[in-house]
Amino acid sequence: MKTRKICIALAAVLLSATTVVAKDLRTVVFKVSQMTCENCVKKINSNIRFEKGLKKFDTDLKTKTVTITYDADKTDIEKLKEGFRKFHYEAEFVKESKQGDKK
Template identity: 60%
Template sequence: MRAKVLFVALALASACFAKDIKTVVLTTNPQMHCNNCEKKIKENIRFEKGVKSIKTDLDTKTVTIEYDADKTTIADIIKGFEKIKYEAKEVKENPKKVDATTSATKVSN
């Protein structure tokens, strides 16, 4: 019985301290254009404090980062990109895919 009460108390306590996980979509300058760019970003930004996951998309040339807002901010993540010689900016709208053959842009869904 004592173990059940302790388990319920721990479950309630962990619910009170739930992490504030957020997602940000960034674009970089220079633009990410190859697998080496993806690898450089993923291997370096993953060490920034609070970063939980990183997804890159070469079609839209964006980086989607899931982070713990209790441990870091978007500004801190952008500073992490500066360490590896990239300028990062937050994407506020739907990323656009660039057609490499025609240079036309398409809104991604």
């Protein structure tokens, strides 16, 4: 009987902890005019991945865009743009959406 009460209490604590851990994930699209070839894509992929708060990203050479999903509690658009400047690329903000938005 005691074991059951302990398990129920533990489950309640774990469920409440997952609510607190919910992240403010956002997705931003940047236009990167310097991205003109596959080597540029490789340069972006190998450098931008180290930015704090970045969860995932996708580069599209055809449209010269980089789509980044990030944790807004750890970084923001300006810090991500600064990340591009570290390897001498300029990222122009196109649009942003919060997770769950249908934009």
